Amino acid sequence: MSEKKEALFSKKNRKLMTDPLDGSNPISVQVLGICSALAITVQVEQAFVMSLAVMAVLLFGNMIVSAMRNLIPSRIRIIVQLVIVAALVILVNELLKAFMPDVSEKLSVFVGLIITNCIIMGRLEAFALGNKVWPSLLDAVGNSIGYGWILVVVAFFRELFGSGKIFGLQIIPESFYEAGYMNNNMMILPPMALITVALIIWAQRSRNTDLIEEN
Amino acid sequence: MAIDKNSNGYTFSFAIAMVVVVGTLLAVASQGLKKRQDKNASDKKMMSILGAINVEASRDNAQEMFDTYVIDSLSKVISGKDIGAKSFDVDIKKEFRDKTLAASNRNYPLYICEKDSNRYYVIPVIGSGLWGPIWGFVALESDYRTIYGATFDHEKETPGLGAEIKQAFYSDQYTRELVADTSGVFQPIVVVKDGSGSGLNSKVDGITGGTITSKGVEEMTTRTLEVYVNYFNSLNN
Numbered sequence: 001m002s003e004k005k006e007a008l009f010s011k012k013n014r015k016l017m018t019d020p021l022d023g024s025n026p027i028s029v030q031v032l033g034i035c036s037a038l039a040i041t042v043q044v045e046q047a048f049v050m051s052l053a054v055m056a057v058l059l060f061g062n063m064i065v066s067a068m069r070n071l072i073p074s075r076i077r078i079i080v081q082l083v084i085v086a087a088l089v090i091l092v093n094e095l096l097k098a099f100m101p102d103v104s105e106k107l108s109v110f111v112g113l114i115i116t117n118c119i120i121m122g123r124l125e126a127f128a129l130g131n132k133v134w135p136s137l138l139d140a141v142g143n144s145i146g147y148g149w150i151l152v153v154v155a156f157f158r159e160l161f162g163s164g165k166i167f168g169l170q171i172i173p174e175s176f177y178e179a180g181y182m183n184n185n186m187m188i189l190p191p192m193a194l195i196t197v198a199l200i201i202w203a204q205r206s207r208n209t210d211l212i213e214e215n
Numbered sequence: 216m217a218i219d220k221n222s223n224g225y226t227f228s229f230a231i232a233m234v235v236v237v238g239t240l241l242a243v244a245s246q247g248l249k250k251r252q253d254k255n256a257s258d259k260k261m262m263s264i265l266g267a268i269n270v271e272a273s274r275d276n277a278q279e280m281f282d283t284y285v286i287d288s289l290s291k292v293i294s295g296k297d298i299g300a301k302s303f304d305v306d307i308k309k310e311f312r313d314k315t316l317a318a319s320n321r322n323y324p325l326y327i328c329e330k331d332s333n334r335y336y337v338i339p340v341i342g343s344g345l346w347g348p349i350w351g352f353v354a355l356e357s358d359y360r361t362i363y364g365a366t367f368d369h370e371k372e373t374p375g376l377g378a379e380i381k382q383a384f385y386s387d388q389y390t391r392e393l394v395a396d397t398s399g400v401f402q403p404i405v406v407v408k409d410g411s412g413s414g415l416n417s418k419v420d421g422i423t424g425g426t427i428t429s430k431g432v433e434e435m436t437t438r439t440l441e442v443y444v445n446y447f448n449s450l451n452n
Contacts, residue, residue, distance in 0.1 A: 039373065039374075040374050040375070042374065042375025042376065043374065043375050046374045046375060071220075071229070072229070073220055073221065073225055073226040073229050074220075074221070075221070075226055076226055076229070076230060079230075080229075080233060083233060083234075083237055084237075087237045087240065087241060090241055091240070091241065091244055094241075094244050094245055094248050094252075095244070095248065097248070097252045097255065098248035098251040098252050098255070099251070101252075101255040101258075101259065101274070102274075105259075110374075112371070185423050185424075188375065188376070188423060188424050189424055
């Protein structure tokens with residue numbers, strides 16, 4: 001066991017963080033976690049809060065599973081992961097309710113969505129279970145940012161065209177409305193989230209042709 | 216290592232240990248934090264009641280402001296016995312839903328407030344949205360029929376859609392609407408889809424994409440306000 005100690009931010013470790021932002025993005029390439037991408041991208045603020053919440057849970061989940069990876073019996077590993085994620089989410093929710101009630105109100109429905117987020121289970125199963133704690137932590141950071149930026153971009157377009165606002169602030173001036181401009185109600189409804197994600201995937205693949213599958 | 220991690224014994228021991236550890240952790244967290252959470256919930260309730268009479272309170276001064284404006288701190292119970300200050304804690308949902316209760320035994324709390332020497336009657340309303348409970352407070356003026364203000368809240372309605380009921384743009388539509396005609400006959404506030412809700416016509420505009428929640432608000436205000444309007448009528452006669 002005389003492995004040479006790897007630098008904290010070696011090239012390999014940096015790749016763990018940067019890959020999920022683009023080339024192996026959990027939403028646009030792996031198409032995971034789109035249920036939440038669909039549900040909470042009506043407003044930028046909510047997409048942002050959701051991204052932070054997922055990041056917190058993924059960070060701790062990845063670290064805990066990675067630290068216990070040699071103890072977890074493989075036959076019940078999925079159950080164990082689920083229990084860890086659920087316990088973390090409930091714990092965070094209880095703490096928020098007690099100490100930051102306003103934030104807890106904002107999160108309300110997201111809490112349940114975090115437990116079922118496929119990205120979290122996916123990373124626990126695919127990465128944390130087979131890697132050390134530090135790389136797992138980096139992997140969690142990378143994936144949650146990769147998830148977050150797509151969410152925020154989708155929410156940006158949906159809020160801008162759906163409500164004329166960004167972060168709840170009116171962006172499209174009143175004079176446009178007087179001239180006959182109307183908010184596109186379609187943008188508020190869930191299907192437009194899928195279409196927006198699809199447009200992002202299109203843009204990404206036309207830029208990075210390696211991602212296109214061969215039939 | 217002597218332990219075979221694929222054996223049934225290990226798997227079972229691991230599962231049992233995990234459940235015990237996680238269970239204990241959550242139970243301790245829940246019990247330890249309960250007091251703070253209850254305080255937060257009660258502060259929030261006071262803020263919502265004050266919000267209905269357009270008084271803005273923060274979590275820090277909720278109790279103080281509540282004591283200032285809510286003059287009848289027993290927050291009168293409109294039917295049944297006098298349960299005094301405890302009426303703040305009445306579980307209104309149970310009072311409405313519990314089929315075993317006789318009508319005369321149901322406790323409907325009413326918060327009597329005074330602001331700038333005007334009296335307001337704040338009515339708690341509760342119902343169901345799409346995903347979970349929704350509730351709110353509606354303040355009536357001293358004529359018992361003009362809505363002075365309203366606040367709504369929810370537990371887990373869809374953000375950006377149904378959850379918008381708690382925004383001022385929605386609840387402000389209720390201001391100055393009438394819940395009874397001049398002879399005191401109850402008239403519900405209807406939530407409409409066709410955009411005809413503006414103006415004072417006992418109609419408010421629903422929320423696009425939040426149809427079920429909007430319907431829930433309509434059902435909630437109709438069912439609850441009727442009980443109170445009938446009570447006010449019995450006062451007038």
